[in-house]
Amino acid sequence: MLDVRGQSDGFLVRRVLEGDTAAYAGLVNRYRDRLARYATRMLGNAADAEEALQDAFVRGYRYLARCSDPERFGAWLFGILVNRCRTLGSQRARRQRHIVHDESAMARASVSHSEGGADLMEAIEHAVAQLQPAQREAFLLKYVEEMSYEEMTRLTGTRISALKMRVSRARQELRRLLEGVDGV
Amino acid sequence: MSDSDNGLKQVIDLLKQPVSLDSSFDEKVMEQVESVPPPRAWARSLWTAANWMRRGRTLTVSPLQGLALAAGVVAALFVGRMWVKPDSAVSPGPTAAVAEAALVHFVIVAPGAGSVSLVGDFNDWAALETPMHRVEGNGVWSVSIPLTTGRYRYAFLVDGTTWLSDPSAPPALDDEFGRPGSVLTVGEL
């Protein structure tokens, strides 16, 4: 069994391309958590996030030969995940499962507790879910994934000016949605 | 949220909290991966060398109709060459990347013409670069040129003065220069 610790992405990618399928497990393990966070924040629920993530990893394997810079496998796979989240997000847009958005739930979110526990997180998740998908994507990439605008434009194919606009609108919108929520 | 960036920072910090996946996730992915055809190393070279697709040798040329059905197809036209810097694993040596092009056959019927040229995106719109050859006795002019994947605008120039579009191809939609033209799309090779 290959010990993947300390092996570069490029090494593992080459192993997979040479026929060692098991080496891919090392890459899955290396990137699953960071990617899971993005997918969960973007899609708003764990089940969809896991589906998008699985799909991204399988596509990443299938089209691994197209990863032109194996040392940056993680960035390449992230691009695939962003696309999968867009597709899945648009398919699920109307279902809105897990996300509560009736009036009473809103009221509950607004009277959350000051200790900043689960209720606060729920209110934040709810607010993030209310953002338009393109704004949510830009906001998460910028602040949660801490990407530069140059990286974001490479990843999303959207121009920097448009990305800045989306991030700014997301901030305004979050400010509006979370106004009055304790602990923020 | 407060007016300051503190509120935002707090939101971001919470969103940055790690998300834990079910411990069986890796296994599930690898199970699916096992059922997918393995990626091939050679494909990476071809893919990155020319950004071309994986579809083996499928060749699609548009337009491909009328007289142009006589189009011939050949492979392996350009040979790139580079030297690799020496390192511990790789010694210097020349290598060649072979990409493919479709040999596309252009045909126009112009019985009264003294000369006909093929002029387009593929030859920098140089009038004399690609003269067409008269097929004896029937007023048909033809020429074949290799083209890689892409979309090309072109026209026929008769006797150095008259522009003709290709009747077997879609017209150029964006004819901004007051002369006819056609377009041709070569699919992934």
Add this chain to the structure above:
Amino acid sequence: MMARMRSALALLGLATALNVTLAPSGSAQEPRLESRVPEPTRSEINAILDSAGAAGLPTEPLVDRALEGVAKGADPDRILAAVRRLSGELRLAYDALGPRSSAAEIISGASAIRAGARSEDLAYLRELRADQPLTVAAATLADLVAVGVPADTAIAAVIALAEEADDAHYVAFRRNVERDIALGASPVAALGVRLEATAADVFRSAGQSPDSRPRPRKP
């Protein structure tokens, strides 16, 4: 030996990909314009090339368009306007299709924009053909419009086939529609009939039973 060749090929590939997709290919002075385009038009075109190159757009079609104008004897203003307009369309196509699209795809996408497709249409086409090339698909859209099919109808047809059709399907589809129109059919009628037939072909070759296949969206 094979490993060495592979590494070398990968390096060459990377260099090629960088040249094609990242490096601003618009130079301060495009040599092919020098003897053929007079000043001040040449400088203005070079400036457009610089800015397009810096934005990651393919600049070759812009040079080609200028040279086409020169070859066809167009006046400088007209050439400049054509280059500028194409640059805008390439930018829209690039934004819609994403930076990982090939130059051929972006050029084809720009043709689709010219034909009346909107950015959202191209983005949707990219999404549906995330793992397949879309040079021919987008070109088909433009070519159908060029032979008289209304833009919205052409867009709907190309999108209806997008997930499963390969390039050969699109080419056959366009050719059949053109032939029907040449024989006197109305563009919309020809397109409707041929779309049904092509969809049947596509789903047959994708190994789906006729019952399970989605019906093409009626244009």
